[in-house]
Amino acid sequence: MTTKPLTVAIAGLGTVGAGTVKLLQEHAGLLAERSGRPIRLKSVSARDRKRDRGIDLSQVHWVDDPLALAVDPEVDVVVELIGGSDGVAKALVEKSLHDGKHVVTANKALLAHHGNALARLAETSGVSISYEAAVAGGIPIIKLMREGLAANRIKRVYGILNGTCNYILTEMRRTGREFADVLEDAQRLGYAETDPSFDVDGIDAAHKLSILASVAFGCEINFAGVHVEGIRHVSAVDIAFAQELGYRIKLLGIASLSDHGIEQRVHATMVSLDTAIAHVEGVFNAVVTIGDYVGQNVAEGRGAGAGPTASAVVADLIDLARKRALPTFAIPASKLARLPVAPMERHYGAYYVRLMVKDRPGVIADVAAALRDERVSMEAMLQRGRAPEEVVPVVITTHETEESSMRRALARIAKLDTVAEPPRMIRIESLTA
Amino acid sequence: MTTKPLTVAIAGLGTVGAGTVKLLQEHAGLLAERSGRPIRLKSVSARDRKRDRGIDLSQVHWVDDPLALAVDPEVDVVVELIGGSDGVAKALVEKSLHDGKHVVTANKALLAHHGNALARLAETSGVSISYEAAVAGGIPIIKLMREGLAANRIKRVYGILNGTCNYILTEMRRTGREFADVLEDAQRLGYAETDPSFDVDGIDAAHKLSILASVAFGCEINFAGVHVEGIRHVSAVDIAFAQELGYRIKLLGIASLSDHGIEQRVHATMVSLDTAIAHVEGVFNAVVTIGDYVGQNVAEGRGAGAGPTASAVVADLIDLARKRALPTFAIPASKLARLPVAPMERHYGAYYVRLMVKDRPGVIADVAAALRDERVSMEAMLQRGRAPEEVVPVVITTHETEESSMRRALARIAKLDTVAEPPRMIRIESLTA
Structure with missing residues (x-):
């Protein structure tokens, strides 16, 4: 095996980008041992060069135009942490793949909207897109499904995919307060965005669910086919009744195969207190898979934050350092099925x-x-x-x-x-x- | 990538062996798609050729001497499902590695006792030992720790590693009955062996814990350094008091690094009802890891049985088909630390x-x-x-x-x-x- 370093460039130095830089630096020795060769951060690109991010960038090239990272012949992997389904993030990922670079990304919106085309592009260029950080950051769920459970036909996958909603629902239950009230607190604490729609209306969970479904069922991503509801209509009185009936209310993303096609839905759900998922509280995420041989598998961990997300990004880099790339959605893009969408009415x-x-x-x-x-x-x-x-x-x-x-x-x-x-x-x- | 099949031989056709054959046959197409090439079962070996195992062996070579599998030049991987820390299982694994064949095994006793030497042997021969099925069968915990969480320094790993004990403790709590009484039932139902010592005295869990500790901390396996207690002394009155105090009693295996060295212990443990692991009931297993970046991760699934264990064996085969072998305990055997054992008194x-x-x-x-x-x-x-x-x-x-x-x-x-x-x-x- 080669001992030439894996050379990496990072675009986007928000919380996750800065956390990734910190991890790569702090664990450099450990990572080299586990990867069989060093992982070298060559260059970074972000909007504001002067901002203090609490990380040491003295040994790293600063590049003003992120797209320049895609054409640096020395770079093996471009890590896209800019975000957004289009714009610079999309341009950077496309350009990097075109130029024969592997891409690691935490961008669920990009994959939900353009994953099929990007997977084909990666294949044509003989490189890979890794995205462990895009779904339930601290849970290696993509690896679990694409590799650990790969011997199974997956019949169903579901989970708590949005930490903000789970935090709000947990707080509503613990305090008896109403949604709007708890949301305001969550915004003050930084658990929810100023415009919370992306989280509380279920869109973020739907992005992630569409990716999980593709990996689980070997089908093309169909984000438009997800039935999406959020949690704004859940009231304190519903939470109290749920408790009385032996349930907890969770925002779940659920994907399954039925006689009518693929069912993908995100909505508030009553789950029995007997289930593992009912006890997943606060900002934690959990994903449950049902495989025909393995039965039920539950994976729980932190869904977001600098540390868990950086952990996922770097796990992808270790796989690349070990030359262990896989087809984006488990099987070659050309073989992904185009499944009919089961109507929600059914x-x-x-x-x-x-x-x-x-x-x-x-x-x-x-x-x-x-x-x-x-x-x-x-x-x-x-x-x-x-x-x-x-x-x-x-x-x-x-x-x-x-x-x-x-x-x-x-x-x-x-x-x-x-x-x-x-x-x-x-x-x-x-x-x- | 090659499309030459990965050629496999299986030694041992008990529940797990038969389940593995069934899976390889039933999912042949799916596996080829996910592996990039077919996985071909060439030959099997077991004690009784005539026994009806509910599987079709008409297309498979029957070999009377399992050791013959180790020298078949056509075979790429020998799957050892015989069991036992010594004897034929050990001889077969050693011979296979010597002959340059990859080994996949579900044998925790073998690894707990001889893992260090076998890892060195595999390395010398340029092949690998895969053992996802050896620890918590249905939970891909080796992959999770060795790959998914590889960016982290793991500080602590613990879990419910023995389904028999968890079943007994769960039944004791649900029915208020005493240990001996529930054990008898479990034996009748086939959840416990006629000689239950291996399970109820904690030895099986200790085997698994010693493997988890090695992968988590990058150290040699030290089974002799595990403090082992079983569950025979747990009484119905303890379970009732635990409930009253807000706890459940679980047989846990716990490994952590302390100032005194590595702590590895298996014993009945009171865990708060607030924790995920307290709610893991019956024959289910669960493993919790704490990583410095990712925080807490919980993985739960079936710990044993034909389906879950076959799922783990075949996941290892898929990785081998994709040429994704790794060092046995995450880093090269020569680099595994020899950690001092923290005395239980401390x-x-x-x-x-x-x-x-x-x-x-x-x-x-x-x-x-x-x-x-x-x-x-x-x-x-x-x-x-x-x-x-x-x-x-x-x-x-x-x-x-x-x-x-x-x-x-x-x-x-x-x-x-x-x-x-x-x-x-x-x-x-x-x-x-």
């Missing part, structure tokens, strides 16, 4: 429904009739406290039914005089080992 | 102690004095129910202290007139994220 599952109704005789009978007319079978009904003629919450859980029936039933219920607000629906997942 | 931690005492005034004062004299600080004391002059359980938990102090205090307590049975001690681990 989803089959159980539901939690919360109604705000006027507390008056006959209300429940009307609701029950609407469900019956759409052939939705009630599993339980809860009304806590009495307050005649006032608006009170009523909660219903259903047996498994098709989503289309559920939606029709909810449309009927919404029209009842006694129902004061639009019904709130949260899907219940039966996640057994 | 272990620093909290303790649960259960005493069976005569319910009489002054007992607790005597016990408290013994603890005080050895500078052990009590955290809590529980005595449920009164029964003057009868023998009742009293439970004490302590703050963190050195094990030597604890042992001296227990020796004093054992000598008290009012203490009817030898004190029972269970270590409490504070496992925080």
